[in-house]
Amino acid sequence: MTAHTSPSAGYVTDVAYLPGYYPFMAPARMRYVATLQGIRPPAVSEGFDFLELGCGFGSTLLTLAAANPQGRFTGVDFMPVHTEQIEREVAATDLRNVRVLCADFAKMPADLPQFDFIALHGVFSWVSPELRQCVLEIIRRHLKPDGIVEVTYNCMPGWSSLLPVRTLLRHFAGRAEGDSIARVRQALAIVAEMRKADIPIFHDQPRAAQLVDRLMQADLHYVAHEYLNEHWTVFHVADVLAMFGGIGLGHAGRLPFHHNHWELCAKPQFAAQFQGADIATLETLKDHHANAMFRWDLFSRRPREAWTPWQRADAAADLFFRTASPQASLPHTVTYGGVSAGIAGPPHDRMLEVMGNSSWSLPMLLDEPQLAAFTSEALVEAVDAGVAMGLFRVDGGAVIDPIPPVETIAAAPLTVPLEFNRRAITREDIVNEQVGLASLRTGAGHEIGDLHAVILDELIAGGHEGLEERIAHRLVRTEKHLREHTTGRPITDPAERAKAVGIICDGFFTAVLPELVRQGIVTLGAASPAH
Ligand SMILES: C[S@@+](CC[C@H](N)C(=O)[O-])C[C@H]1O[C@@H](n2cnc3c(N)ncnc32)[C@H](O)[C@@H]1O
Incomplete structure (x- = not known):
């Protein structure tokens, strides 16, 4: 008689995974991609349900929960070392909208509700075929009719x-x-x-x-966790499309944004290959042109619709677009793999003037008298091209504009209103990692380097007095090494370290801090007694 093995066997469970915030999991990004494909996304303003299968230490789940108090977030993971850490964070930050389940996908609790978003990052390629079926069954049963699934996996041909x-x-x-x-x-x-x-x-x-x-x-x-799992595998996109097709879901786009545009994945002379291609062919061709090795795919039950620009604007009226950097200028050029592309001239030049540093929804842009010279088709296309090429950001809300000048912000007493963010910048166990801070304005996390987090923490705790010396001391105390940019060599010489800290602080005050203020993660003025 052979012993019965669980579908979950073969996964590495003797050592923990590592924390990390993944921006592609923010509902606003998923919703934007869905609208790009003509798929009406779930509404979020009145509340929504978000499930992460295999949430690890929950960095993304908790950041999104802190940024979306109207949402209800459930994280599932079968490693207690992960879920217990999340429970401690939930208790310490008083997040009321998080439920964490220490459970196996093969034996999920019976009371699981239905979800608007189901995300699984780092799971699908790393578990057994039987467990993948369990995951698909969870999605089939627990995805709301308008819901979106986000799944990542290793893909061909990049892995060949x-x-x-x-x-x-x-x-x-x-x-x-x-x-x-x-x-x-x-x-x-x-x-x-x-x-x-x-x-x-x-x-x-x-x-x-x-x-x-x-x-x-x-x-x-x-x-x-990436390499030792027994069932580690790599997929052709068509196989994954078929698996999700089997539970009634169709492809709803992918991240990063530029992967939704074949022109940014393949050279222009191959345009004819993409004309009229079905989705499986289109995605297979894009992966081969770009030699893709990893995919972030969205799936939905909703059909793709051919929208007019105004229908598109209405479907995405609560998504906001703004220039990715206050210094944004044209021409804006990008290179993705072997493909170079750029943005120049109208309507982008006029759009940049009119938009400034403010957040604009599609209805606002289409209604703007100063942009009336352009057709609504041209404006929507320009927004999508801007997002795909990183000229514009897409957020789940409007950011603050105008904000005071850099010098005023740098000199002001500062407050970090959310307890979640205060804990994130105070942690000392982060080494060369990005820290995700929650923004109530964008409904997403914003990543800053851990050294920038240290600067913010020191600034809040002790103000400007001796800031650079305090940071240098803290780096020594926590054995956090500054490293030379090009070689990765640790900078241990005190004079060299002081110089490097000065340069990092300059970058923090000129670029990082203004963005944190814009997103409401940092506010100007001393903390109220309640904080
Ligand atoms: C590579 S980690 C990804 C964690 C997180 N999504 C992230 O991106 O940081 C995969 C996670 O899936 C969890 N997992 C694997 N098999 C599972 C199963 N059968 N049931 C529940 N969780 C599982 C692991 O414990 C691990 O935390």
Whole structure:
């Protein structure tokens, strides 16, 4: 008789994953992508339900919960080390809209409600085929009719030249001693030796060699969870489309934004390949032109509709667009893989003048008399091109505009109103990581570097007096090293460190802090007694 194994067996559970905020999971981004494809997204202003399957330490779940008090957030993960940490954070930050379940996807609690958004990042490629079926069944039963699913996975063809790295890591880890971190460390050391010797597998496939170099710098908790799972696999997009099709869901677009535009994935001379192609062909071609290795896909039950610009504007009336940087100017150029593209001339030049640094919804732009010279089609197209190429940001609300000049902000007493954000910047266990801060205005997280978080924390705690010296001391105390930008060399010499801290503080006051004020994450003025 063979022993019955659980569909969840084979996943690495002896070591924790690592925290990290993922901006693509913000409802506003998912909703924007859906509207881009003619799919009416779930309404969010009166409240919504968000489920994250495999939420790890919950960095994204908690940040989004703090940014959307009207939403109800549920996180599911079967590793108690993850869910217990989330419970502690929930208690400490008094977040009332988070439910965390320590549960296995194969045995979910019976009282799970229906959700507007179901997100799973870092799950689909890393679990057994049986468990994937359990996940699909959870989605089938618990996605509201208008709901959106976001799923990430490793894809072809990008992984074709990288597969040897996974094979070798798993092979040597299987023969090593200790827990998954110890085993992956030993395996990585052997693979790095092979890469250093430039043996044919790495010589012939430079991307595999680059991957090994990157893994040598990566957190081993990440490497263990990415590479050691028994059922790790990689998909062709058409297979994933078929799996979701099997539960009645169609493709609703993808992230990052530019992947929704074939022109930003393939060179213009291949336009004919994309004309009239069905979705599976279109996505397969885009992945091959771009040599994609990872996908963020959205799925929905709703059909794609051919909208007029005003129908599109109405479907997205609570999404706001603004220039990604106050210094935005034209021409704006980008290069994605081998594809270069740009934005110049009308209507963008006039739009930038009219929009300034304010947030604009599509109805506001289409109604704006100063833009009346342009057709509504041209304006909507210009917004989408701007978002795809990073000229514009899309938010779930309007940011503050105007804000005081940089010098006024830098000199003012500052407050961080949300307890969640105060805890995020006070943590000392973050090393070279992005910190997600919640914005009630955008309904999303905003990432800042952990050194910028340290500056903000010191500024709030002790003001400007001796700021740079205090930061330098704190870096020494917490063994947080500044590193040279190009080489990664730790900066330990005190004079060199003081200079580097000065440069980082300048960047914080000129670029980072104004954006935090714009998003309402930092407010001007001393904290009220309640804080
Ligand atoms: C790679 S991590 C991703 C965590 C998080 N989504 C993130 O991006 O930071 C995958 C997560 O899925 C969880 N997981 C894997 N199999 C599971 C199962 N059968 N039931 C519940 N959670 C599971 C793991 O514990 C882990 O935290």
